[in-house]
Amino acid sequence: MNINLNIEKPIFIQIAEQLEDSIFTGVFPEKTKIPSTNEISALLNINPHTVLKGMNLLVDDEIIYKKRGLGMFVKEGAVEKIRQKRQGQFYNQFIASLIEEANKLHMTKEEIISLIERGYENERNSN
Amino acid sequence: MNAIQIKNVTKQYKDVTALDDVSFSFEYGKIYGFLGRNGAGKSTLINIIANRIFADNGEILIDGIPVKENMKIHEKVFCMSEVDLYDTSLKIKEHFKWINRFYDSFNIEKAFEIAEKFNLDTSKRYKALSKGYQSIFKLTVALALNVPYVIFDEPVLGLDANHRELFYDLLLKDYESNERTIILATHLIEEVANIIEEVVLIDKGKVMLQDNVGSLLEMGYSISGLAHEVDAYCVDKNVIGYDELGNLKIAYVLGEKAPLPKIGNLSLSAMNLQKLFVKLTEKGGN
Numbered sequence: 001m002n003i004n005l006n007i008e009k010p011i012f013i014q015i016a017e018q019l020e021d022s023i024f025t026g027v028f029p030e031k032t033k034i035p036s037t038n039e040i041s042a043l044l045n046i047n048p049h050t051v052l053k054g055m056n057l058l059v060d061d062e063i064i065y066k067k068r069g070l071g072m073f074v075k076e077g078a079v080e081k082i083r084q085k086r087q088g089q090f091y092n093q094f095i096a097s098l099i100e101e102a103n104k105l106h107m108t109k110e111e112i113i114s115l116i117e118r119g120y121e122n123e124r125n126s127n
Numbered sequence: 128m129n130a131i132q133i134k135n136v137t138k139q140y141k142d143v144t145a146l147d148d149v150s151f152s153f154e155y156g157k158i159y160g161f162l163g164r165n166g167a168g169k170s171t172l173i174n175i176i177a178n179r180i181f182a183d184n185g186e187i188l189i190d191g192i193p194v195k196e197n198m199k200i201h202e203k204v205f206c207m208s209e210v211d212l213y214d215t216s217l218k219i220k221e222h223f224k225w226i227n228r229f230y231d232s233f234n235i236e237k238a239f240e241i242a243e244k245f246n247l248d249t250s251k252r253y254k255a256l257s258k259g260y261q262s263i264f265k266l267t268v269a270l271a272l273n274v275p276y277v278i279f280d281e282p283v284l285g286l287d288a289n290h291r292e293l294f295y296d297l298l299l300k301d302y303e304s305n306e307r308t309i310i311l312a313t314h315l316i317e318e319v320a321n322i323i324e325e326v327v328l329i330d331k332g333k334v335m336l337q338d339n340v341g342s343l344l345e346m347g348y349s350i351s352g353l354a355h356e357v358d359a360y361c362v363d364k365n366v367i368g369y370d371e372l373g374n375l376k377i378a379y380v381l382g383e384k385a386p387l388p389k390i391g392n393l394s395l396s397a398m399n400l401q402k403l404f405v406k407l408t409e410k411g412g413n
Contacts, residue, residue: 007397010341011321038303045295046321047158048303050341 015054129155135185145171147332160323161312177206207269208280215254238271258285316401352393368406
């Protein structure tokens with residue numbers, strides 16, 4: 001979990017995003033317990049109600065679930081679920097803003113496509 | 128009703144009105160930030176709640192019980208404050224012993240545990256402690272007292288960064304296992320911004336604002352760009368302050384975020400709690 005919070009987004013949303021990212025990258029594997037609200041609250045100096053609000057977003061998304069008296073656990077299939085969710089968000093999060101910035105800089109579609117190709121090229125060479 | 132209810136409280140010091148018909152409540156089970164500039168009336172109100180001074184008008188009820196000259200409320204509310212109300216020649220461990228006799232809800236083992244975490248030498252006399260350790264002693268007492276309402280008036284005064292973190296840590300751990308009302312009166316707004324759930328802001332003896340921190344932060348934002356574009360955007364907005372830097376103008380706005388105009392180069396960013404506080408309390412002079 002990243003512990004640097006910013007002010008551009010509500011804290012509970014940042015908590016949810018960072019937990020989700022940690023689940024996706026395998027820091028908290030499926031079927032295991034994630035840290036409790038008080039552990040996170042004390043580590044980040046955040047009101048426990050805020051932490052719980054963030055966790056509840058992931059409960060609603062069926063990424064984690066509550067085992068009564070034991071804490072929150074990562075659901076089986078959570079990683080795949082997060083992958084699908086993020087793929088769904090890919091256009092809005094990256095492509096739309098990419099085009100907006102490109103337009104501001106008067107860059108053409110062709111230039112952008114060739115930059116993307118160059119990016120993949122660099123990636124191949126470095127591997 | 129489980130709350131500290133402040134009803135029409137007025138307090139006058141000669142020609143200064145410290146509190147002017149103040150009414151609001153601190154509800155049970157929440158962490159509050161009680162904010163205000165120097166001289167806003169914070170400490171006056173805290174002292175009235177703690178039964179140390181009396182209001183000229185109005186009353187305070189704790190869980191429905193009137194506070195004024197009522198010994199029963201000592202098991203309800205505890206106030207850690209800046210002023211030294213302790214016998215300065217007494218050793219810390221003796222203080223603990225006496226407090227243990229006065230308060231049923233004092234947990235003396237917990238007090239010694241917390242003291243140890245802060246490396247507070249309990250065999251020292253109060254007056255031999257540094258400013259920081261005097262604060263640590265006072266907040267140790269407050270943390271070890273299991274009363275439903277605890278007020279911390281400038282709890283971290285003189286504490287180094289490590290000890291401040293330790294304090295917030297202990298406070299939150301304690302709150303998790305034992306929910307109660309915690310009221311933090313502090314000038315270090317950013318340090319407590321994520322800890323508190325509700326804000327009460329008083330200014331010039333009046334309550335200026337009471338709101339949930341989350342919704343308050345959602346409401347406040349800044350808009351920056353060329354002066355005329357900023358002014359055009361702000362026409363129908365509740366602007367609480369401006370900053371200017373050459374051609375760049377920054378407006379601080381409270382309210383719903385309206386979409387930015389397509390043309391022009393305005394940019395919108397969030398405002399932190401401290402900025403919001405500063406802008407709100409400098410409106411109208413000072």
